Amino acid sequence: MDERGDPQVGKYLVMIYDDEAKWAADDGSVMEQNHKNHQAFAETNGSALRGGGQLDGSETATSIRSDGNGGYVVTDGTFAETKEVMGGYYIIEAADLDEALAIAKQVPSPMGGVEVRPLVNGG
Amino acid sequence: MADPIAQAVAEAHSTEWASVLAATARVAADLDLAEDCVQDAYAKALVHWREQGVPKKPGAWLTTVATRRALEHRRRDDVARRKLPLLIPDEQASDGVFPDDRLRLVFTCCHPALAQEAQIALTLRLVCGLSSAEIAKAFLVKEATMQARITRAKHKISRSGIAYRIPLLADLPERIDAVLDVVHLVYTAGHTAADGDELTRPDLARRGLDLARMMRLLVPESSEAAGLLALLVLTDSRQAARVDDDGRLVLMEDQDRSRWDEELITEGLELVPEALANAGRFGVMAAIAAVHAETKRWEDTDWQEILGLYDLLLARWPSPVVALNRVVALSYVDGPEAALHQLQDDPALATYPYLASTRAELLRRTGRDAEAQAAYEEALAFTSNAVEAEFLQRRITRGG
Numbered sequence A: 001m002d003e004r005g006d007p008q009v010g011k012y013l014v015m016i017y018d019d020e021a022k023w024a025a026d027d028g029s030v031m032e033q034n035h036k037n038h039q040a041f042a043e044t045n046g047s048a049l050r051g052g053g054q055l056d057g058s059e060t061a062t063s064i065r066s067d068g069n070g071g072y073v074v075t076d077g078t079f080a081e082t083k084e085v086m087g088g089y090y091i092i093e094a095a096d097l098d099e100a101l102a103i104a105k106q107v108p109s110p111m112g113g114v115e116v117r118p119l120v121n122g123g
Numbered sequence B: 001m002a003d004p005i006a007q008a009v010a011e012a013h014s015t016e017w018a019s020v021l022a023a024t025a026r027v028a029a030d031l032d033l034a035e036d037c038v039q040d041a042y043a044k045a046l047v048h049w050r051e052q053g054v055p056k057k058p059g060a061w062l063t064t065v066a067t068r069r070a071l072e073h074r075r076r077d078d079v080a081r082r083k084l085p086l087l088i089p090d091e092q093a094s095d096g097v098f099p100d101d102r103l104r105l106v107f108t109c110c111h112p113a114l115a116q117e118a119q120i121a122l123t124l125r126l127v128c129g130l131s132s133a134e135i136a137k138a139f140l141v142k143e144a145t146m147q148a149r150i151t152r153a154k155h156k157i158s159r160s161g162i163a164y165r166i167p168l169l170a171d172l173p174e175r176i177d178a179v180l181d182v183v184h185l186v187y188t189a190g191h192t193a194a195d196g197d198e199l200t201r202p203d204l205a206r207r208g209l210d211l212a213r214m215m216r217l218l219v220p221e222s223s224e225a226a227g228l229l230a231l232l233v234l235t236d237s238r239q240a241a242r243v244d245d246d247g248r249l250v251l252m253e254d255q256d257r258s259r260w261d262e263e264l265i266t267e268g269l270e271l272v273p274e275a276l277a278n279a280g281r282f283g284v285m286a287a288i289a290a291v292h293a294e295t296k297r298w299e300d301t302d303w304q305e306i307l308g309l310y311d312l313l314l315a316r317w318p319s320p321v322v323a324l325n326r327v328v329a330l331s332y333v334d335g336p337e338a339a340l341h342q343l344q345d346d347p348a349l350a351t352y353p354y355l356a357s358t359r360a361e362l363l364r365r366t367g368r369d370a371e372a373q374a375a376y377e378e379a380l381a382f383t384s385n386a387v388e389a390e391f392l393q394r395r396i397t398r399g400g
Helices: A020-024 A029-044 A097-104 B004-028 B031-052 B058-081 B101-109 B116-127 B132-138 B143-160 B169-191 B202-218 B223-236 B262-275 B281-294 B303-316 B320-333 B336-342 B353-365 B369-382 B386-398
Strands: A010-019 A049-054 A062-066 A072-076 A084-094 A112-118
Touching: A010 A020, A010 A097, A020 A084, A084 A097, A084 A112, A097 A112, A112 B143, B004 B031, B004 B058, B004 B101, B004 B116, B031 B058, B031 B143, B101 B116, B101 B169, B101 B202, B116 B132, B116 B143, B116 B169, B116 B202, B132 B143, B132 B202, B169 B202, B169 B223, B202 B223, B223 B262, B223 B281, B262 B281, B281 B303, B303 B320, B320 B336, B320 B353, B336 B353, B353 B369, B353 B386, B369 B386
Parallel strands: none
Antiparallel strands: A010 A084, A010 A112, A049 A084, A062 A072
C-alpha cells in the first residue's frame, strides 16, 4: 500500500531443493504421491501461482562460465556441488513475505525443503 | 545531569522512543527514514522545549514532529522512491482495530526470516533506541560489524517484503515466542557479562526488563509473556546479593537473602500462576525461580520440586544447559556422587565454563579435592568475566 493506493504485491521464487540420492532410493510410491500433492498444491494456490516446473535430474545439467576473455567454459554438471540440488520451482505472487512463506510451506518437498527469494523490485 | 530540559529529553528517549519510532515507521514506510525523523525530533525537542517548556505529553509531541517530517520526505521523494520497495504496512487499522504500533515494530525486528543475532541488534536499536556503538559494546563486536549487521537486516526487511504488521493469528504464538526469546537473550547478556571487569551489564539487563514489561502490556493474553516477565523480575530480585561489598561473586547458597528485592519478588510471584497456565518454557523457568524466591533459607530449598520442574523442562525443551542445571538440582536430592554420574560431557558445552565449574563443585562436595582443583582450573580457562574468574581463583587457592 503506497500513496497511490496500489496494493504492493511482489513476486517470489520458491526453489525446491531435493536430495537426489533419496529419490533414487524411492520405489516410485513417494514420487507418485508427490505428483498428486503438487497438483493439489497448484489447485489450492492457483490464484498466487505465476509459473513453475519440475527440473530434470542434476546429471542433465550443463554449466557455463565466462573465461574472462570473451570465451566460455562449458562443463558437465550443476554450478555448485551440493548434496541437495534444485529439482523444481514455483513463481508466486504475494503481498508480503509472510504470505509468501505461508504458500511456500505448502509446497511438497518430501526429499528436502524450499528456499524463498524475492524478485527484485517485485518482479 | 543538572540541565532539566536535557533530562526531560533523555527521559523521553528512554520511555517514549519505541512508541515514537513505531508510529513514524508506519507513516514513513521506511525504517531508515523513520529513524532519521525520530532522531531529528529529539534534537528539535532540546531546542523547542527550552523555549516553550516541556509539553504535557512529550511522546505525542515527538510523534507529531517526527511523523510530519516523514510525510514531507515521502511527498518530496515520492517520484524517486516509487520504484523502491517500501516497508509494507498492514491493513489492520482499517478494520477499526488499532493495535499498539510498538507491536508492529517488535514483530518486524524479531521476524523469523532474520538471523537471531540480527533480531537482537534490531530490537535494541529500533525498539530500545540504542546506538550501534552501544550495541556493539554490549556484544563485544566492532562497531562497524554491528552497523553492517543492522544494515543487512534492514535491507532484508525491505527487499524481501517483511511486513510492518501484527502476524497472522495462526502464526501468533510462534512469533510471540521469537520476540520473547530475543528479550530473554538481551536480559541474559546483561545479567552475566560474557566479558569484562563487572559481573553484569546493568543497562542491558534493564533493557531486557523494560522489553519484558512492554511485551506483558502489549500481549496480556500470552501466558509466556507473563512467564518471561516473572522469570526476569525474580532473577533480578537477587541482583544486589550476587556480589559482596568488595564486588566479589557470592553463590546463591551464601547470599544474604535480606538483600533480595521484596518488591520484585512480589511482582514475580503474582505473575507465576498465570505464567504456568499453559506450562510454557518461560512459565516453568519462572516457577523454578519462584521456589528460590519463596525460600527464606538455602537449607530449606525444596529441591525435589525444583528437580521436578527441570525434568519437565528437559522433557519438553531439551538443551545441554537445562540438562546441566537439572544435574545441579539432582545433586541436592540424590547427592553429589549421583549427580556426577549424570554429568555428561556434551560437546556443545566443551568451552562452557559452567560445565567445568559445576563438575568442580560436585567433586569438592564429594571430597575429591585434587580433581576439583583441576576442574576449577579448566573453568577458569574458559571464563572471560573478571568477577567469575576471581571466584574460581579463590576456590583454587583454597584447595578445592
